[in-house]
Amino acid sequence: MHHWRVILIFLLLGFFKVSFLIAQQQPNIVFILSDDAGYADFGFQGSKEFKTPKLDKLANKSIKFTQAYVSAAVCGPSRAGMLTGKYQQRFGFEENNVPGYMSISCLADDDMGLPLDQTTIADHLRKQGYKTALFGKWHLGNADRFHPTKRGFDEFYGFRGGARSYLPFDKNNLLTRNEDKLEQGFGNFSEHKGYLTDELANEAISFIDRNKENPFFIYLSFNAVHTPMEATAEDLAEFPNLKGKRKTLAAMTLAMDRAIGKVLKELKKQGLTDNTLIVYTNDNGGPSDANESDNSPLSGTKANHLEGGIRVPFLMSWANKFNNNKTYNYPISTLDLFPTFLSAAGGNSSEIEGLDGVNLLPYLKGEKTAAPHEFLYWKKENRGAIRNQDWKLIRFPDRPAELYNINEDESETNDLAAQHPEKVKELYKKLFTWELALERPLWQLRREFEGKAADRMDAYRKTNTKK
Template sequence: MKKSIIYLLLTFIAVHLQAQKQPNIVFLFSDDAGYADFGFQGSKIMKTPNLDKLAKSGAKFTQGYVTDATCGPSRAGLITGKYQQRFGYEEINVPGYMSANSKFLADDMGLPLDQLTIADYLKKLGYKTAMYGKWHLGDADRYHPTKRGFDEFYGFRGGARSYFGYNDVSKANLDNRMERGFGNYQEPTKYVTDALANEAVSFIQKNKDNPFFIYLAFNAVHTPMQATAEDLKKFPNLYGKRKELAAMTLALDRACGKVINKLKELGLDKNTIIVFSNDNGGPTDKNASLNLPLSGTKSNHLEGGIRVPYLISWPKQIKSKTVYNYPVSTLDLLPTFYAAGGGKTEDLKDIDGVNLLPYINGENNARPHNTLFWKKEVRLAYREGDWKLIRFADRPAELYDLSTDTAELNNIAFKHPEKVKSMFKKMFDWESTLQRPLWMLKRSFENYDIDRMDRYRTPEKVKREMQQYTSPIKEKRQFEKDNK
């Protein structure tokens, strides 16, 4: 009897010690932020002291990519570790935007149930899991976060909502109601960005003795453009959307700081992996975000649509002030988290991401990815080394050398016809392995994406567009017009 008790006690201690060796994981994810709109990315306007400090504490990736230039597919790729086009999630899942002849519509649009998520994998390793904020991977109950590996959820199922609690939620906003757990709708009493951070802080407190994973997907700084009066006052020299964006970004940084400071308060910061990234390029026309020096915006395959801020901090394993210059992807988060948590990456079947830790720490000096793909209907971009080929529906393909032309100003396709031919063949080889899209956008939205790309095709065009926000007189008039 005594031997049995001693054996059980030793087993419990061993398991507990092993759990403490596993790092906690916190994934901070913003929405529609501009590549240039953070202090650590060079902004002199945005106030992001907490994220700037996070950037110095670990690794900053100068070529961090998402898997799509729009939010739904981008999230589907990162949460599964595989190209979302492989399981038919090529388009965003917003019912009103869909073509009537799509195979799946309305409640059928969501992350296929046969796809495992980061949370599914980490639960197998003993992690407590939580998701807070914007889900956007299916409105129907069967796609709910608590049915996709997450123990806790507070957020909304749709793609955008008010930053203040609804007094009366109409039927049109049902997918955007704030929900605690499953089916328990509870509107926040605080500004949503702050409310989400508070939920994460509470979860950390409750699970400080267990390894945990938090996916904190802010809707900031996605439209609607809404900020608190207090935050707006901190940018007296700005007007219009740019002022609102600055205030919303300040709230985002404050919320991230709350989470980071809680980890420090509990002594968990040294053994916690914190990742910060964004779901796609900033939509300059919608929220006055800046992607400079990159060309393009959200919804197109120029670098401004797919290259994003990307930070990883883990004081126990990653040196501070590390700068990593090879391309990485949000596809890599799943295998990186799984390996850090003690899982064997060889057990991860059929994924496209890689464990980044050996690359960050210099154990592997090769590129994590020599090839990367982005696809939306006919439009497709393919990166091979530093070569990038973009296929369009309405014009000849364009080729760029990103090692010398980050802004994609010098199309050299006509100089390298054999390279274009070779890359076209590889594009098709990859494309032929994909599943047909499960739903399709109305054609009018494809036109909109092309028009938006041309409008923000070069940094010069962006600077001219932004004059309405940088000229005090014009900004003030626009701000007053917007806030009548």
């Protein structure tokens, strides 16, 4: 009997040792998302006005993606695609935010959210042994059943809606921690004391310190630089040559950059940098007509399918795994984050049914040299777009479709539809075929706002054509 006990002890020790080594080899994953930032409003994107020294430093140690796309031109659906690895329209999450006065549905506001039959990357990473946390903006359903801690996240500190003040607030606009409920009253909440962007970084730093011995996944979902436009006097003073919204936006961007730098510094302090996969990107194009963000050289803004609405800055860093400080020029999608993160963690994304994202790791390591995607799609009710290699077709409800060669004309100033009618027909048909596989929208935009979206795009084009 003693002999078998000794053998059992050795087997258990071996099992725990192997488990520990596997856990140590799994990379930590830090996914940093900003909100409504302009494509060109970063030093690493060429800005001479804005100051982003921490992100610029990260860019020098990263792969910079020059053609990174989101799956939607507005916040909520873009996030639904990122977290599920699927075109959100596949499960009825049309390119419309939730809940919202702009939407119409048989569903009540609190019934609008990321459908409960959809799993998130946090769900799957937790199965791989990760501790998971979300700090910041959720925007995928206000009801308790949609709460982040019921969607794969062990910890949550932030707000469920689409925007809130950056300054200490009152009982009408609160931060929640974990499963605190709005109905419980103001006394059960821990409202931050300072600037919210700093607070979110501090929460991420605390999580790193508490979980440094285990693999972890952090989704640091800043509301910066979304409205309301609020900045500290100290940050505003850094931009004496700017005025108005542009000045405030620069100050808010600087605060976010500083907060990101604090998180990266903590990773280094804990000796975790070499074994951490870091991604920074933005949720959609900048609403330049609202916050004076700069999407140049791209045309368009948030909420439309011109490049400025759907192409975003994108950095990925993983020390000793990638040949960093280089660019990747094929089109990718934020849908690719799900399979890429899961594969890095040791999971098998091919076992998950219905993913539209692609594991980018073989492409970044040089094991695959072709483009990750032959086609990319966008749809907002009657509006839609399709990207096929260098070609991009945009479909409108109130005018003929437009065709651009993005490789030669990323500013989308030369519509080639009349010169290439067969390409228009081919891509139009391909887009429609893709749509046939989608679910009906669970909620839709009120028609008046679809009209305003067209007016907004036309106003942008008219203004920028004069420049």
